[in-house]
Amino acid sequence: MEFRLLGPFGAWQDGERVLRGLRRQERRLLAVLLLEPGAAVTTDRLIGLLWNDDPPAAARATVHTYVGRLRAALRPYGLRVDTRHDGYALDLPATDGHRVDVTEFRAELGRAAAAGDPAEKTRRYDRALALWRGPLLADVVDDALRDRLDGRLAELRLSALEQRARAQLAMGLHERVLADLTPLADELPGREDLVAALMTALYRAGRRAEALELYERTRAYLAEELGVGPGPALATLHHRVLTADPRLDRPPAPLYAVRVDGEWLPWSTGGHPALEFCNTFAGWRRAPRIPGSDWLRTYRTLAVWAGHLDLAEEGVVAGLVERAERSPREAEAVLAEAREFRTRLYACLTDPTDARAFAAVAATAREAARAAVLTLGPDGLAHWRLTPAAGLRLPLYATARAAADLLTDPRRLTIRACPSDDCGWLFLDAAGRRRWCSLSTCGGGAGGGG
Known part of the structure; x- marks a missing residue:
């Protein structure tokens, strides 16, 4: 229930x-x-x-x-x-x-606060805030009793809105910040963190005059209602807006990345789809893992990645994205399953003696085989295709099939891992001469991706 x-x-x-x-x-x-x-x-x-x-x-x-x-x-x-x-x-x-919902709200906020990656943080805050349908027990208790039951919930929601805005700004999503916070600006004039996020978003959207007007309204409210001036952070932001400080500009695109259908994906450097799947995580060699190193941030990213690697057709990807939007919990579960498979696959490919990792990869590959049919293509050749029965697991199953093919290929013996502390990406090295996977700096670049 x-x-x-x-x-x-x-x-x-x-x-x-x-x-x-x-x-x-x-x-x-x-x-x-x-x-x-x-x-x-x-x-x-x-x-x-x-x-x-x-x-x-x-x-x-x-x-x-x-x-x-x-x-x-x-x-x-x-x-x-x-x-x-x-x-x-x-x-x-x-x-x-x-x-x-209150229990889930608190738990999701905790996970959001602990997330190091801005995209993961945003996704967690989105899930938490989607649970908010109004004040606690709006039709059952009054404000006084609401405070006695849990007076922190309303504050937690506002803090979540501010923290989500910060994460969105870190990814260059100032338009989303404008959409989320503009309706609240007049309602909450004393929330300096909220005002700062909205001022930054306005500035990045080319609406500098509106950002300055918002600051003046906030300054007047603080003086008249509370008898104080803006805090140091908001005052500094105001100065930067006035002087067009370049530090307010939109964050640059991540290094070693390609933009595909609105998603940042890592460069293809491994030489095989199964390796590229492992390379959606940089920082394999570092413990604890560095923030920003995971490119598979949402199910949509997973589906777009599969299309980019030709593991799924364009129309199939679009259908998967639509289904994921209708069934977010199912999509979240599949994404978690895909990340776990990635971890097992990486262990299997870097340590041929890891029987447990191989068994896990093989089990998923068998599931993928049961969801595939042999069809005749327009080129006259037969092709294995995953049926609609695969559902949202289709990108995972397509990757598992590619992994099974690589594990039976002699090229599997030429797999190398980048030795960078911030990387560990996998690549094929038939000549046995390559030491780094890309430009000798891929770890630092990929680790800061998107």
């Missing part, structure tokens, strides 16, 4: 709205338990939250009645409200598919 607490309270099962019959106080009680899944919430605390510390004489008996109704309503969905000491708890086993 999916519980939505961000915005109006809602419960969903298999795409249908359920628990519609719960009364307002029962929804409030259930929400309190959902905000602390698995933890015992005392009856006294429940009473204080349900009646804003002004309970009726029969409050305890009423809470007991509410719990009984909740138990009856949740029982068909495999959920149970347990009595624990002087309170109640609701367990939500993740293995049973139960989800709470």
Whole structure:
């Protein structure tokens, strides 16, 4: 079951709205338990939250009645409200598919904050912010009670908007920053980080005068409402906008990269699709891995990469991208699977004695073989083609087939890894004379890609 607490309270099962019959106080009680899944919430605390510390004489008996109704309503969905000491708890086993948007929101924000790559950070913040449908329990509690339940959620959302904007600006996506933050500029005039991001985006979009106007409005608000001036960071940005400081210009394109259908992809340097797939990660030789080294940032990147390497036709790539947009969770799972396959393939290709890595690669190759059919091409030759049954795994399966072909080819014995500490890209070296994979500097260039 999916519980939505961000915005109006809602419960969903298999795409249908359920628990519609719960009364307002029962929804409030259930929400309190959902905000602390698995933890015992005392009856006294429940009473204080349900009646804003002004309970009726029969409050305890009423809470007991509410719990009984909740138990009856949740029982068909495999959920149970347990009595624990002087309170109640609701367990939500993740293995049973139960989800709470607030829990996912917090977890995704944590993953976004930990991500070193701007694209990965943006993607994580996108997922978190997509869960925000409004203030916590918009139809169940007032502002005072909302603060008591979790007053940090609204601040976390605003901080996420600002951090996402920073990551977007690092990738040159100032148009997205304009679209995201412009509607908030008048609503939140005192958020200096938000104003700074929007000023930078305006400047990069050639709207310098508007950036300066925004600063003046912010300065006036801070002086009139708070009695302070802009902080050092915003004041410095204002000076740079005034002087057209080149440091405000859009970040340069990544080194050793090619732009394909809106995606940055690494140069093809390996000499074989299976090696190029491994080379979508630079920094293999460094631990911990360096930020910005992973080129496979979204499922769309994976699909476009497969098309760029002729592992999938243009029309197929377009269909995969559309399907991924309709099924983001499935696409995310396939991307994670592809990254894991890449790790196993790299280990298999760099260490022929790694039986575990070979077994993992072989297992995926067998799955790919089951999804392929032999067809006659216009050139009169037969070709193996992956069927639509492969679904979003098609780029992964196409790569696995290429990997299987390489593993059975004598050229497999000529594979070398770039020795750069920041690289480790793979390439074919039939002559045994190449030491570096590209320009002797590929590690540093690729590591900063896109």
